[in-house]
Amino acid sequence: MEILLFGVINSVTLSLTALGFTLVYGISRLPNFAHGALYVTSGYIVWLCVNTLGLNYVLGIVVGIVATAIIGALMYRLIILRIRGMQISEIIATYAIGLAIIEGLRWGGLRGSTFTLPSFLAGSFEIGGIAVDYQRLFVLGSGVVVFAALGLFVKYTKTGLALKAIAQDERAAMMLGIDSDRKALVSFALGSGLSAFAAVLILPLGSIVVETGYNVLIYSIAVSIIGGLGSWGGAIVASFIIGFAQILTEVFLSTQYQMVISLLAIIVTLLLKPSGIFGKQKELDDRV
Amino acid sequence: MSDGRDRKERIDRGIKVRSDGLYAVSSLREMLYLSGPRILLIAGLLLLPLLLDPFPYWKRVVNILCVYALLAIAFDFLANCVGLVCLGGSMFIGLGGYFAAVFNVHLHLPIYLSIPAAALAGAVIATLLILPCLSLRGVYFAIVTLMYPLLFTRVIEAFDLLGGSNGITGLDSFPGTNLENYSILLILLAVLFGLRRVLNDDIGLVMHAVKDNDQSVRASGIDVVGIKALAVFIASFIGCLGGAYLAHVYMWAGLSLFALDFSIIPIAAVTIGGGGVLFGAVVGCLILVPLSEFLRFFGTFRIVLYCTVLTAFIVLKSEGLMPYCTRKYEQFERWADA
Numbered sequence: 161m162e163i164l165l166f167g168v169i170n171s172v173t174l175s176l177t178a179l180g181f182t183l184v185y186g187i188s189r190l191p192n193f194a195h196g197a198l199y200v201t202s203g204y205i206v207w208l209c210v211n212t213l214g215l216n217y218v219l220g221i222v223v224g225i226v227a228t229a230i231i232g233a234l235m236y237r238l239i240i241l242r243i244r245g246m247q248i249s250e251i252i253a254t255y256a257i258g259l260a261i262i263e264g265l266r267w268g269g270l271r272g273s274t275f276t277l278p279s280f281l282a283g284s285f286e287i288g289g290i291a292v293d294y295q296r297l298f299v300l301g302s303g304v305v306v307f308a309a310l311g312l313f314v315k316y317t318k319t320g321l322a323l324k325a326i327a328q329d330e331r332a333a334m335m336l337g338i339d340s341d342r343k344a345l346v347s348f349a350l351g352s353g354l355s356a357f358a359a360v361l362i363l364p365l366g367s368i369v370v371e372t373g374y375n376v377l378i379y380s381i382a383v384s385i386i387g388g389l390g391s392w393g394g395a396i397v398a399s400f401i402i403g404f405a406q407i408l409t410e411v412f413l414s415t416q417y418q419m420v421i422s423l424l425a426i427i428v429t430l431l432l433k434p435s436g437i438f439g440k441q442k443e444l445d446d447r448v
Numbered sequence: 449m450s451d452g453r454d455r456k457e458r459i460d461r462g463i464k465v466r467s468d469g470l471y472a473v474s475s476l477r478e479m480l481y482l483s484g485p486r487i488l489l490i491a492g493l494l495l496l497p498l499l500l501d502p503f504p505y506w507k508r509v510v511n512i513l514c515v516y517a518l519l520a521i522a523f524d525f526l527a528n529c530v531g532l533v534c535l536g537g538s539m540f541i542g543l544g545g546y547f548a549a550v551f552n553v554h555l556h557l558p559i560y561l562s563i564p565a566a567a568l569a570g571a572v573i574a575t576l577l578i579l580p581c582l583s584l585r586g587v588y589f590a591i592v593t594l595m596y597p598l599l600f601t602r603v604i605e606a607f608d609l610l611g612g613s614n615g616i617t618g619l620d621s622f623p624g625t626n627l628e629n630y631s632i633l634l635i636l637l638a639v640l641f642g643l644r645r646v647l648n649d650d651i652g653l654v655m656h657a658v659k660d661n662d663q664s665v666r667a668s669g670i671d672v673v674g675i676k677a678l679a680v681f682i683a684s685f686i687g688c689l690g691g692a693y694l695a696h697v698y699m700w701a702g703l704s705l706f707a708l709d710f711s712i713i714p715i716a717a718v719t720i721g722g723g724g725v726l727f728g729a730v731v732g733c734l735i736l737v738p739l740s741e742f743l744r745f746f747g748t749f750r751i752v753l754y755c756t757v758l759t760a761f762i763v764l765k766s767e768g769l770m771p772y773c774t775r776k777y778e779q780f781e782r783w784a785d786a
Contacts, residue, residue: 239762248528248533248723251587253758253763255535256759259712260752263752263755264752266748378594419598419603423595423596423599426592427592430581430584
């Protein structure tokens with residue numbers, strides 16, 4: 161019971177963090193290696209808003225999400241747009257930006273456990289004899305809401321449909337008058353905003369440390385690869401696999417194995433079904 | 449953009465044209481033109497320890513510079529000649545260093561055996577670890593190589609393997625500083641010119657083809673994965689050689705061998721020096737590594753600096769310094785009527 165409950169919560173947390181990465185990759189085929197950095201940045205912005213500027217917490221969260229989305233958009237517009245299509249440069253540039261942000265924050269004094277965000281809902285309650293705090297439950301709920309909202313957005317709005325079209329076939333979408341670069345900008349902003357959203361939800365459970373940036377990047381990548389790069393449904397299924405695997409290793413082995421497990425999962429996936437669980441359409445594309 | 453009346457045209461210098469073919473051996477001047485840059489690099493590198501004799505600290509920097517240059521060459525080779533972007537160069541350094549430590553301290557191999565043995569063992573392990581993602585195109589290689597150094601650090605730290613966070617101490621040092629200097633310099637030159645020869649050979653053509661169009665390689669009946677694995681083996685051998693050497697210089701192998709610097713400086717060096725030509729990687733290291741010694745005071749801020757410079761180069765001057773200089777050396781520009 162305990163495993164089931166915390167497994168579900170952990171899985172939803174993972175899929176929330178991975179959503180931004182897999183969204184950007186799915187739409188514009190850009191591997192955003194700065195994903196983890198944006199995650200940490202948004203947490204830090206919220207912390208700055210609340211503790212230094214003395215803003216209201218809710219307002220701080222809004223500012224944090226919007227600011228991160230703008231950072232993502234600027235990153236795309238100023239740097240990535242110019243090197244789009246050169247895959248080596250794309251990888252190096254996003255990785256370099258991510259590193260610069262993370263190490264810059266570390267240098268700027270983001271160390272130790274002094275940087276914490278308060279949780280929205282204090283207290284906890286019991287389900288079948290297990291104490292669950294409200295914050296985790298809130299994460300669970302809002303995760304479901306975000307998935308539903310995103311699904312509706314993609315299905316029923318014009319922008320969402322355009323994004324979907326580009327993800328499926330960029331050339332055909334361009335022939336139908338969809339501006340691929342602008343939509344990629346939107347996807348980048350959306351992805352960054354989503355990672356910020358995940359950050360403000362999840363960071364109150366711990367403290368803001370720069371190492372989270374690397375962890376988030378790695379786990380999101382693991383989830384996206386196992387689910388099939390760019391496939392949203394696959395990402396959610398994969399985060400349940402990894403999430404439960406993590407909780408199980410934590411219970412039966414120790415926490416140190418968590419990263420080993422996710423890397424093993426990646427390797428096994430690459431060996432058995434390289435396109436991931438749900439990555440059917442790209443199977444021909446990615447294989448040699 | 450002007451209104452199109454004038455344009456710049458580039459024309460090969462006369463001496464470049466003359467020294468292209470057999471006529472290169474026609475006069476001393478042509479021969480010097482061709483071999484000048486190479487002689488400058490070789491002589492410059494070999495004289496460096498002599499010139500820096502009064503400054504023992506900077507002599508050590510030369511050693512570290514050579515290790516970075518080896519890594520940068522490996523990165524350049526993988527990224528621009530085979531099309532695999534390796535984001536975790538520190539994995540090679542770490543594997544080579546730890547293997548050297550195990551061979552030297554636990555198995556008591558002498559230093560001249562432990563370094564090559566460690567390079568070989570590290571290269572085999574690295575190739576095996578990377579093998580699963582080689583059958584895929586695209587970002588998978590970058591992702592997997594990004595994860596391994598972090599994973600190694602965690603595993604060694606968590607399970608207290610190989611000395612845990614203290615590392616393995618007590619490696620043999622080099623018998624003399626001159627040997628220490630010149631061994632790595634000669635290794636660097638050998639790797640540089642050897643790898644260039646490999647790339648100009650048939651196998652190099654196949655590797656370039658793997659980068660540009662792997663389907664055509666497959667259609668020619670050549671095993672793409674095998675070629676990629678060979679390239680990874682060569683690159684990781686070079687990287688592990690540097691790592692094993694470094695462990696012997698420090699007389700210590702520890703977690704800092706997996707440090708981020710070993711991943712990012714080579715990438716920055718290749719971007720600044722220019723990709724695709726292996727010399728660019730060395731030029732980039734010659735600029736970056738001394739600079740990073742001057743900036744030692746800034747700590748992790750240096751990484752921010754590298755990343756900024758790197759991004760700026762990618763966006764604004766993506767060809768890098770070395771191809772730019774080559775162009776200036778071989779061609780001149782003039783305004784012409786369009």
